[in-house]
Amino acid sequence: MIYYTILFYVFAVLAVATAFYVVFAKNVIHSAFALFGTLFAVAGLFVLLNADFIAITQIMVYVGGILVLMIFGVMLTTKIADIDIHTKNLNRIPAILFSTGITVILIFILFTTKWNIKPQVQNQETVSQIGKLMLTTYLLPFEIASIVLLVALVGSAMYARKTK
Amino acid sequence: MEQTIISLKNFIPECVLIVTILVCLLADLIVRKKSAVVAVIGIAGLFVSGWFVIGQFGVKESVFFGMVVIDPYSVFFKLLFIVSTVFIILFSLASKEIKDSTHTNEHVYLMISLTLGANLMASSVNMLMMYLALETVSITSYVLAGYMKKSKRSSEAAMKYVIYGAASSGIMIYAMSLLYGYTGSMNIFEISSILSKMGGTNPMLVIVMVMILAGFGYKISSVPFHFWTPDVYEGAPIPVTGFLAVTSSAAGFAVLIRFFSVTFLKSTTMLNGSLQIIDGIRWTEIIIVLSVASMIIGNFVAVWQMSFKRLLAYSSIAQGGYIMLGLVVANQQGLTAIFVYLVAYMIMNLGAFYALIMISNKLNSDDINDMKGFAYRAPAVAVGMGIFMFALSGIPATVGFVGKFYLFSALIESNMIWLALVGMMNSVVSLFFYIKVLKYMFLSKPDEENSGKIYYGIAGYVLLFILVIPTLLLGIYFGPIVRFAEMSAVMFGLK
Numbered sequence: 001m002i003y004y005t006i007l008f009y010v011f012a013v014l015a016v017a018t019a020f021y022v023v024f025a026k027n028v029i030h031s032a033f034a035l036f037g038t039l040f041a042v043a044g045l046f047v048l049l050n051a052d053f054i055a056i057t058q059i060m061v062y063v064g065g066i067l068v069l070m071i072f073g074v075m076l077t078t079k080i081a082d083i084d085i086h087t088k089n090l091n092r093i094p095a096i097l098f099s100t101g102i103t104v105i106l107i108f109i110l111f112t113t114k115w116n117i118k119p120q121v122q123n124q125e126t127v128s129q130i131g132k133l134m135l136t137t138y139l140l141p142f143e144i145a146s147i148v149l150l151v152a153l154v155g156s157a158m159y160a161r162k163t164k
Numbered sequence: 165m166e167q168t169i170i171s172l173k174n175f176i177p178e179c180v181l182i183v184t185i186l187v188c189l190l191a192d193l194i195v196r197k198k199s200a201v202v203a204v205i206g207i208a209g210l211f212v213s214g215w216f217v218i219g220q221f222g223v224k225e226s227v228f229f230g231m232v233v234i235d236p237y238s239v240f241f242k243l244l245f246i247v248s249t250v251f252i253i254l255f256s257l258a259s260k261e262i263k264d265s266t267h268t269n270e271h272v273y274l275m276i277s278l279t280l281g282a283n284l285m286a287s288s289v290n291m292l293m294m295y296l297a298l299e300t301v302s303i304t305s306y307v308l309a310g311y312m313k314k315s316k317r318s319s320e321a322a323m324k325y326v327i328y329g330a331a332s333s334g335i336m337i338y339a340m341s342l343l344y345g346y347t348g349s350m351n352i353f354e355i356s357s358i359l360s361k362m363g364g365t366n367p368m369l370v371i372v373m374v375m376i377l378a379g380f381g382y383k384i385s386s387v388p389f390h391f392w393t394p395d396v397y398e399g400a401p402i403p404v405t406g407f408l409a410v411t412s413s414a415a416g417f418a419v420l421i422r423f424f425s426v427t428f429l430k431s432t433t434m435l436n437g438s439l440q441i442i443d444g445i446r447w448t449e450i451i452i453v454l455s456v457a458s459m460i461i462g463n464f465v466a467v468w469q470m471s472f473k474r475l476l477a478y479s480s481i482a483q484g485g486y487i488m489l490g491l492v493v494a495n496q497q498g499l500t501a502i503f504v505y506l507v508a509y510m511i512m513n514l515g516a517f518y519a520l521i522m523i524s525n526k527l528n529s530d531d532i533n534d535m536k537g538f539a540y541r542a543p544a545v546a547v548g549m550g551i552f553m554f555a556l557s558g559i560p561a562t563v564g565f566v567g568k569f570y571l572f573s574a575l576i577e578s579n580m581i582w583l584a585l586v587g588m589m590n591s592v593v594s595l596f597f598y599i600k601v602l603k604y605m606f607l608s609k610p611d612e613e614n615s616g617k618i619y620y621g622i623a624g625y626v627l628l629f630i631l632v633i634p635t636l637l638l639g640i641y642f643g644p645i646v647r648f649a650e651m652s653a654v655m656f657g658l659k
Contacts, residue, residue, distance in 0.1 A: 050545050109368045116348035139168060140228040144284065147182065149278045149298050149575070154189070154270060155307030163266040163313060 008048055015041035032071045039063050053126045171227035173372035174234050177216040181280045183208025188273035203253050206276055214246040224656055230351050233656035240652035242287035242416040249279045251514050252407045260525040261401040265312050278304040282415035290338045291350045294419050302329045309400040321399025328392040332368040336379025341370045353657055357431035364445035373447050383416025384484045387457040397477035406517030409480045410510050424619050434658050448492050458485030459590040466597045472530040492573050501570040503649035508567035512555040515631040519549040527617050535608030542618040546605045548628045553598040555635050558591050562639040
């Protein structure tokens with residue numbers, strides 16, 4: 001169990017630290033590579049939760065697909081690779097106060113609430129269960145998600161298309 | 165398997181919409197130029213879907229494993245969305261902005277996808293489905309807001325909308341995850357029964373309510389989640405603005421009202437009709453604050469606006485505040501009042517936006533200064549606009565008065581007289597800026613260089629007339645909409 005805890009903290013620290021770097025890096029490429037660490041660490045957290053399928057999906061889709069696409073996009077548009085991004089904020093002090101307030105409240109909630117914690121179950125095969133659920137209980141969200149994707153596809157094609 | 169097939173039978177209207185989207189998409193690919201054919205197909209699909217929705221009246225059923233329900237409440241909203249989409253597609257045929265854009269007919273099936281998302285928002289009882297439906301509506305509206313690719317304002321509108329939207333739905337889904345972590349369920353009826361056992365004194369629930377309101381409140385553009393509204397309304401093409409003001413915000417109300425009235429209801433009182441809120445949960449008080457703030461900020465800021473679209477944006481923020489007053493009452497009567505108000509809201513807003521399309525088609529501007537003496541140039545349109553403006557401010561003998569009358573009387577009957585007073589005071593303020601438009605149109609003389617008469621095609625006048633008639637007729641003969649609202653104010657699982 002101690003290994004489990006150690007691994008959890010390793011992944012958690014990795015995820016948060018790289019996420020900070022994504023936000024604060026001045027170079028887009030650096031941000032994109034740091035995002036790789038974040039997504040990977042989150043996949044590790046999924047493994048610790050016995051959600052092996054989601055972990056693999058996370059790596060395949062986010063790390064393998066979206067992130068690579070993003071880096072390609074950045075590299076192909078050569079101009080933005082060299083530009084320093086302004087990560088400044090206009091209302092720095094109110095923003096700091098506001099976000100610290102929210103963080104304190106959320107941490108307070110985290111420790112005072114009696115969460116509904118399910119007992120740990122034996123590691124089972126998840127793929128077949130996910131498959132069954134997607135065609136029964138979650139059939140409708142699954143189908144509607146495809147409509148959302150269709151709309152997003154039409155929208156992005158609409159914007160990207162060359163105008164006559 | 166069997167349940168899926170039974171569910172599909174109750175899901176025909178949405179299936180028809182999906183088929184319509186696909187057929188329109190293919191037709192657009194075949195036609196490859198601007199054409200009314202795609203719009204006609206879209207409207208036909210909406211009519212078929214509407215016909216099936218009417219057939220669902222009186223059904224009370226939970227379908228797709230407790231994801232969505234069919235009940236009079238959702239049927240009412242579906243009809244509202246379908247009717248307004250039909251009008252908006254007609255408007256987009258008339259709009260010069262859409263005609264001049266570089267796209268062909270994408271707006272038709274994007275609008276129908278938005279209607280599909282809105283229908284699901286009105287009927288979902290599962291947080292996952294609510295979020296997904298909300299995202300369908302949001303993503304479609306981002307695309308539509310930036311429809312005029314060559315206009316800087318339109319791109320700015322889309323960009324602002326995306327950023328605000330992403331932030332607020334992120335906050336909302338975080339709150340949903342907290343609620344799931346506390347109760348272990350995503351179905352709002354199950355959450356209600358679990359919360360009824362555990363009691364509602366947990367401070368987490370307050371945070372959850374506020375954060376979920378960030379998501380829903382953004383859709384209904386309630387203060388303090390309203391900052392996107394004026395900019396997006398100003399940048400987007402007018403038919404899209406009208407669509408956002410009517411369908412998208414009504415859908416926000418649909419999901420907001422169902423979520424708050426069911427989730428935080430004592431589950432033991434669901435079937436005996438007394439409908440008490442779980443002890444310790446005080447969502448109505450949060451709604452009161454938002455509602456009063458929306459009314460005051462919406463109405464007072466609208467006074468200074470010289471852009472007609474920004475004026476209508478603040479007006480819709482304020483109207484959202486009035487509708488939330490009905491939610492504060494939190495009983496059958498309040499819901500009926502909301503429904504009456506929503507019908508009125510749809511008719512008068514559609515009318516105002518259509519009149520604005522007619523005006524800005526000819527003037528190429530939505531600045532109120534440019535509308536000086538418009539009544540001398542196109543009297544029929546100016547009179548039409550006048551009627552819609554009076555209706556929006558709630559003058560008697562228009563449909564807007566009926567809506568406000570029912571809202572305020574629901575408030576007074578549940579002893580919230582001071583809220584009714586705040587609402588009435590705000591109506592007086594709103595009268596000022598609605599009339600301001602008319603002052604420019606009727607009392608100022610047009611400038612020398614553009615004082616020529618403006619003519620429209622016969623179809624334009626007919627559509628305007630179709631919208632003026634219910635605005636006036638339902639203001640005097642409002643029995644039918646009240647009866648319809650009373651019949652519809654029934655939610656699944658509640659008596």
